Amino acid sequence: MTDICTILNQELKRKRLKEVFGFDSFREKQEATLDAIMAGRDSFTIMPTGGGKSLCYQLPAVLMDGTCIVVSPLIALMKDQVDGARGNGIRAAYLNSSMRSDERSAVERQLFAGNLELLYLAPERLAITGYMEKLKKLKISFFAVDEAHCISEWGHDFRPDYLILARLKTEFPGVPLASFTASATERVRADIVTRLGLQNPLLSVSSFDRPNLFYQIEWKSGNEEMRILDFIKERPDESGIVYRSTRSKVDETALFLCKNGINALPYHAGMDNSDRKENQEKFNRDEANVIVATIAFGMGIDKSNVRFVIHADMPKNLEGYYQETGRAGRDGELSHCLLLYSPKDENIINYFITKIEDPAEKRRCMQKLFHMSSFCNSASCRRKAILNYFGEEFDKANCMACDICCGSAKIEDATRDAQILMSAMIRTGEMHPIDHIIDIVKGARTKRLAELKHDEIKTFGAGSHLSKEEWKLLFEHLCSAKATERISHDGNKATLTEKGRAILFGKAKFKMIRSARHDKPKIKISETPEHDESLFKRLRKLRKKIASAKNVPPFVVFSDKSLRDMSAKRPLSPFEFLEVEGVGKQKLEQYGAGFIAEIKAYLDDNPHIS
Ligand code: ADP
Numbered sequence: 001m002t003d004i005c006t007i008l009n010q011e012l013k014r015k016r017l018k019e020v021f022g023f024d025s026f027r028e029k030q031e032a033t034l035d036a037i038m039a040g041r042d043s044f045t046i047m048p049t050g051g052g053k054s055l056c057y058q059l060p061a062v063l064m065d066g067t068c069i070v071v072s073p074l075i076a077l078m079k080d081q082v083d084g085a086r087g088n089g090i091r092a093a094y095l096n097s098s099m100r101s102d103e104r105s106a107v108e109r110q111l112f113a114g115n116l117e118l119l120y121l122a123p124e125r126l127a128i129t130g131y132m133e134k135l136k137k138l139k140i141s142f143f144a145v146d147e148a149h150c151i152s153e154w155g156h157d158f159r160p161d162y163l164i165l166a167r168l169k170t171e172f173p174g175v176p177l178a179s180f181t182a183s184a185t186e187r188v189r190a191d192i193v194t195r196l197g198l199q200n201p202l203l204s205v206s207s208f209d210r211p212n213l214f215y216q217i218e219w220k221s222g223n224e225e226m227r228i229l230d231f232i233k234e235r236p237d238e239s240g241i242v243y244r245s246t247r248s249k250v251d252e253t254a255l256f257l258c259k260n261g262i263n264a265l266p267y268h269a270g271m272d273n274s275d276r277k278e279n280q281e282k283f284n285r286d287e288a289n290v291i292v293a294t295i296a297f298g299m300g301i302d303k304s305n306v307r308f309v310i311h312a313d314m315p316k317n318l319e320g321y322y323q324e325t326g327r328a329g330r331d332g333e334l335s336h337c338l339l340l341y342s343p344k345d346e347n348i349i350n351y352f353i354t355k356i357e358d359p360a361e362k363r364r365c366m367q368k369l370f371h372m373s374s375f376c377n378s379a380s381c382r383r384k385a386i387l388n389y390f391g392e393e394f395d396k397a398n399c400m401a402c403d404i405c406c407g408s409a410k411i412e413d414a415t416r417d418a419q420i421l422m423s424a425m426i427r428t429g430e431m432h433p434i435d436h437i438i439d440i441v442k443g444a445r446t447k448r449l450a451e452l453k454h455d456e457i458k459t460f461g462a463g464s465h466l467s468k469e470e471w472k473l474l475f476e477h478l479c480s481a482k483a484t485e486r487i488s489h490d491g492n493k494a495t496l497t498e499k500g501r502a503i504l505f506g507k508a509k510f511k512m513i514r515s516a517r518h519d520k521p522k523i524k525i526s527e528t529p530e531h532d533e534s535l536f537k538r539l540r541k542l543r544k545k546i547a548s549a550k551n552v553p554p555f556v557v558f559s560d561k562s563l564r565d566m567s568a569k570r571p572l573s574p575f576e577f578l579e580v581e582g583v584g585k586q587k588l589e590q591y592g593a594g595f596i597a598e599i600k601a602y603l604d605d606n607p608h609i610s
C-alpha cells in the first residue's frame with residue numbers, strides 16, 4: 001500500500017518542481033531534506049551558499065497543508081526572497097520591523113485566514129509576548145530556520161534574538177523543524193542541534209565545494225588598480241564585488257574605476273547610512289556593475305548573478321575569504337574569484353594582530369594568517385587547499401577551475417636565482433638592506449659597494465639576467481615562503497631561515513609562481529549549452545526593464561542561468577519556453593510573451609541565424 005502512496009508522492013514532487021520552479025531535477029541532497037520535512041521529521045541541513053537551500057523548504061511549503069514559517073535574521077533580504085517566491089506563484093509574505101503597522105496587519109489577516117503557504121518571519125517577532133500563542137491558532141506545516149548558526153554563541157554571527165527559537169520545539173510539539181546553515185564547524189553544529197532541541201533530526205551535509213567558482217591568485221606587482229581595471233574590462237556588463245582592506249582604499253579604487261569608465265560604487269561603514277543603502281540597492285538592481293567595498297559588505301545581499309569577486313588585498317583568514325568569494329555565482333553559473341596579495345598586506349595584518357591583547361586570541365589569529373599566507377604562496381590546487389582546510393577531502397587530480405589546475409599560473413623552479421640572492425646575503429653578514437644586496441648581484445659599480453669591498457664577493461654581478469624589480473619580487477617570495485625572515489621594521493633586511501639554508505646548499509628546491517598569464521580561463525562548466533552572447537545581452541536588457549517596472553531586482557525576474565539557457569534554446573512558443581531552466585507556470589504566464597517576442601525580433605534582425 002505504501003508503495004502506491006510513495007510513488008504518487010514522488011511524482012507530485014517532481015511535477016511541482018517543474019511547474020513551480022521550472023527545474024527538471026533536484027540537486028544532490030535537496031531531496032533528502034525535503035522528504036524528511038514531508039515525513040514530519042526534524043532536519044539539519046548544511047549546504048554551501050548557492051547550494052539551493054531555499055528550494056528545500058519552499059517546495060514542501062507548496063506541497064503540504066498549512067503555512068510554512070521561515071525564520072530568517074536577514075530582514076534586508078526578506079523582500080527579495082518573497083518577491084522571488086511570488087514570482088514562482090507561491091503565496092508568500094513576510095513580517096518584520098521594517099514594515100508599517102497597516103502593512104503588517106494586512107499580512108496577518110492573510111495569514112490567519114489560511115491564505116499563505118510561506119511566511120518569512122524575523123526572530124524578534126516570536127519574542128513578542130503572546131505571539132507564539134497567537135501562532136498556535138494557525139495550521140503550521142513546519143518551521144524552517146535559516147542561518148541557524150546565529151543561535152550559537154560559538155559561531156561568528158551570534159544573534160541573541162535567535163535564542164527564542166529554542167522554544168519552538170516545546171511550544172509546537174509535533175511540528176517539524178528544518179534548520180539550515182552554510183557555515184558550521186563541528187562545535188557550532190552540535191550547539192545548533194541542542195539549542196533548537198531537534199529530535200532525531202536528519203543530518204545532511206553537502207560538500208563545501210563550489211564547482212562553478214574559478215579561483216585565481218596573483219602577486220600584486222606594482223599597480224593593483226590597473227590590474228583590477230583590466231580584469232573588469234574583460235567582463236563588460238558583468239556584476240562584481242571588489243573587496244579592499246580599508247575605507248580609504250575603497251574610496252580611491254571606486255573613484256579610479258569610475259574615472260576609467262566603469263560603473264562602480266563604494267560601500268563601507270564610514271559612509272552615510274542612506275548612501276550606503278542606496279549603493280547596495282543600485283548594485284542589486286544591476287544599475288551599477290561593480291561595488292567596491294570593505295568586508296562590511298555582503299551580509300545583506302542575495303544577488304544571484306555576482307559574476308566575480310576580487311580581493312584586492314590579502315584577507316585575514318581563509319574563513320573570511322571563502323565566505324566572501326562564496327557571494328559569487330549563487331545561480332550556479334561560472335564565476336571568477338581573483339585574489340591579489342603581497343607580503344606588505346601580510347605585514348599590515350600581522351601588525352594589527354600583535355596589538356591584540358588576549359594571548360589566546362592573538363595566537364588563533366596568527367595561526368589563521370599563517371594558513372592564509374601559505375594558501376596564497378602554495379603552487380598546488382586552490383580548491384583542494386581550501387576544502388582541506390575546512391576538513392574536507394578533495395581527491396580529483398585536477399579541479400578544472402583554478403589557475404594552478406588550468407595552467408594559467410606559471411610555476412617555475414627559481415632555485416638557482418634564490419641561491420644567488422641568498423648567497424650574497426650570507427656573504428655580507430645578513431645585515432644589509434635588500435637594495436644593497438640587489439646592487440651586488442646586479443654588479444653595480446657604486447662607491448658604497450667598493451668601500452665595503454662587496455664588489456669582490458663571489459656572487460657580484462652573477463644576476464644581471466634579471467631586472468631590479470624581478471630580484472625584489474624574488475626576495476618577497478623568499479620571505480613569503482619563509483626561506484628568509486625579515487629583521488628590520490621596514491622589512492628590507494632579512495636573514496636566512498633553516499629552509500633558506502637548505503635551498504642555498506642545494507638540499508631543497510625553490511619554486512615560485514613567476515607570472516600569471518592574464519587571459520580569461522577557457523573553461524566551461526559542465527553541461528552549459530553554447531549560448532548566443534548578443535541575444536543574451538538583449539534579454540538582459542529586457543529583464544532589467546521589466547524588473548524596474550515591477551520594482552524588484554533583475555535576478556528575481558530570471559537568473560543569469562535562465563537567460564543563458566534561453567539564449568541557447570531560443571524558444572518561440574510557450575511550450576518551448578517551458579523547457580528553459582527556471583521557467584515554471586507562473587513565469588511563463590508573466591514573462592513568456594515578452595521574452596518570446598524579443599527572441600523573434602532578434603531572429604528577424606539576424607536572418608542568418610536559423
Ligand atoms: P542558498 O540559499 O543555498 O544560497 P538558493 O536557494 O538561493 O541557495 O539557490 C541558489 C540558486 O540555485 C538559485 O538560483 C536557484 O534557483 C538554483 N537552484 C536551486 N535548486 C535548483 C535545482 N534543483 N535545479 C536548478 N537550479 C536550482
Ligand code: ZN
Nearest residue numbers: 381399402405
Ligand atoms: Zn585546482
